[in-house]
Amino acid sequence: MKKVLVVDDEKSIVKGIKFSLEQDDMQVDVAYDGEEAIAMARDNQYDIILLDIMLPGFTGLEVCQMVREFSDVPIIMLTAKGDDMDKILGLEYGADDYITKPFNILEVKARIKAILRRNTKGMAEKKDTKSIEKKGLRIDCDSRRVYIEGKEVNLTAKEFDLVYLLVSNPNKVYSREQLLQTIWGPSYPGDARTVDVHVRRLREKVEATPATPQYIHTKWGVGYYFHE
Numbered sequence: 287m288k289k290v291l292v293v294d295d296e297k298s299i300v301k302g303i304k305f306s307l308e309q310d311d312m313q314v315d316v317a318y319d320g321e322e323a324i325a326m327a328r329d330n331q332y333d334i335i336l337l338d339i340m341l342p343g344f345t346g347l348e349v350c351q352m353v354r355e356f357s358d359v360p361i362i363m364l365t366a367k368g369d370d371m372d373k374i375l376g377l378e379y380g381a382d383d384y385i386t387k388p389f390n391i392l393e394v395k396a397r398i399k400a401i402l403r404r405n406t407k408g409m410a411e412k413k414d415t416k417s418i419e420k421k422g423l424r425i426d427c428d429s430r431r432v433y434i435e436g437k438e439v440n441l442t443a444k445e446f447d448l449v450y451l452l453v454s455n456p457n458k459v460y461s462r463e464q465l466l467q468t469i470w471g472p473s474y475p476g477d478a479r480t481v482d483v484h485v486r487r488l489r490e491k492v493e494a495t496p497a498t499p500q501y502i503h504t505k506w507g508v509g510y511y512f513h514e
Contacts, residue, residue: 287313291332291334292304292316292336293335294338295342299338306395320349323335323337323341323344328356334401334402336362346364347375347376350363350376358440361381362383362394362397363383365384373386377480377484404447404471418454420514423492423501441488445488449492451468453512456513485510
């Protein structure tokens, strides 16, 4: 049974999401403010978090940033319709996906299940290869952890998927569209900016000097690749 944390201060929305997900045999916990959400995320092991941006106390963006300090659990942000800045900031702060309000509960369920499927499939595929090590960068596939010169780097789920794909296929250039379709899925409504944001965040974490990367390179006008 998958375990989901739903965070929103609108109790009617929380009630509707909780009821719908429970019909699909998911265990659902709820939180109504940022402080409660952080405490629950720290004390429990969730498969995914659905997180509204507008919360009392800590905002959803602040919650996302703080959760990323101790967990790579997938996070879907709920943003106001048409507010592109919230979407971009959500990705910058470590979110994996976003859904705009008002939303159809069927879309919410579909996006949650898509992320859960990709994570399950990714972990199953990585069991065949316990670890990958190149140029001082080591990927532990079973635990989904990344190390640079022996020091662990805290990545989000999507950042891990991105570095794993690139490192597993050295010198192969992936276009932004290919990365978007492979990692986020063909039904993901975002655009190339999503990829650019995650690559920038990934470089900030794994590169000693992000402006002159050692690992994740840009093929101008094409896309990104891992330079072996």
